[in-house]
Amino acid sequence: MTAVRRRHVFYIPGYDPIPPRRYRELYRKQAAAQAQVSGHEIALRPAIGKDRFGWGVDARIEGARTEAGIEVLVWSDIVKNSMDQGKAGTYLQLIRTAAIYIGTGALWRLMRLRKGPVIAALYPVGFLLAQLGLAFLAAWLLGRVLAVLHPWAAWGGLVAVPVVLETFRRLDGRFFAYYLMHDYAWSARWLGANPPELETRMAEFGDAIAQALKGGCDEVLVVGHSSGAHLAVSVLADLIREGRVPATGPALSFLSLGQVVPMVSFLPRAWRLRADLAYLSTRDELFWLDVTAPGDGCAFALCDPVAVSGVAPEGKRWPLVISAAFTQTLSPARWRSLRWRFFRLHFQYLCAFDRPGDYDYFAITAGPQTLAARFAGRAPSPARIERATSGYRSVAP
Secondary structure: OOEOOEEEEEEEOOOOOOOOHHHHHHHHHHHHHHHHHHOOEEEEEEOOOOOOOEEEEEEEEOOEEEEEEEEEOOOHHHHHHHHOOHHHHHHHHHHHHHHHHHHOOHHHHHHOOOHHHHHHHHHHHHHHHHHHHHHHHHHHHHHHHHHOOOHHHHHHHHHHHHHHHHHHHHOHHHHOHHHHHHHHHHHHHOOOOOOHHHHHHHHHHHHHHHHHHOOOOOEEEEEEEOHHHHHHHHHHHHHHHOOOOOOOOOEEEEEEEOOOOHHHHOOOOOHHHHHHHHHHOOOOOEEEEEEEOOOOOOOOOOEOHHHHOOOOOOOOOOOEEEEOOHHHHOOHHHHHHHOOOHHHHOOHHHOOOOOOOOOOHHHHHHOOEOHHHHOOOOOOOOOOEOOOOOOOOOOOO
16 A cells, blocks of 8 residues: 555654653644645644544645644653652763763774764763863862861862752753763663663553554554654564554554664663564565664764664665755755754754755655655665674674
8 A cells, every 4th residue: 555545653752851742843833834845735633532642634745635643652751750860860870871881892883883973972971070070160169268267168168069060950951961861871771671661661652553553544654763763663573573563454664763773772781672673674564764864963874773783684674774864955054053953953854844855754744655655766875884883783681
């Protein structure tokens, strides 16, 4: 089946504590912007079901009318709990995470792929250490002033340390140092394995997708963004292994965006993820498109997640790796305005392009073609990276 009148979309966010309604607002605003450029007609409506958060879309794209239901598969509550570390706990995370990535050799191997996401990973380490240095400098200066009153009063300068650190923590919405530190620490804490609460949530995601596959839609599209991409890999691998993808059901499509799979798959205990990557890469039950862009410094751009993890099996079919080519699909003025906004660029895959190419998030999620039909015959990016780089390639303990 290549024509789509009804589609069910499941969006799996990355490591993100924001409420799911923010994704609806992002879709609404960016769909309107893309419609002005591409001539789409896209209208949002409330979701029919109330079990999970989502919204409906009625569209006229490429001359055809379609409807879609978009659901956010939420794990932001797990993210929030993992971020509840306090200042001291965050610095302990810093030490532990650095020790894991350096001690396992993963850091050096990741740098051989793309330096951008490694620099992004090192940024919170450097910035948090700089904050600590400034805090102790402020304590020393205050101590010098207090020492004029009494030599023992100099120790009072230490009160500046928590004040300075708390000031930076409150400003983290600008700097993202605490947020990124929690993100990388989350992956490293279990050395690439999933904690039990996440496995439970992923099973619930699988149940939701399996239910949609029994419905009357023409395509079930799973979108995994950032860390959500490797969660989607495991969820979909489980569904296919368990025989929950009907042979005569809707087309099953997987769109991974801005993936950071190597940050996890290169760790020693990522057995499950490596096994799922290898398994999913050979299956004909789905079509898997992987979209990244070299302009996104937070993603492993054009790195085939299966191949670089060292688990590409014989008969590998997926993913089809292509570039969103930000420097070509964004006008020079738009690119200049976004170029140094690294976190915003990591979300550009979900946004409008003012010079769109064949990647159009809104045509994919609300247009009249399945993902497979839309990219049929599309050659993979010639700049993709496929060399096996991970030092850990086992798929079982």
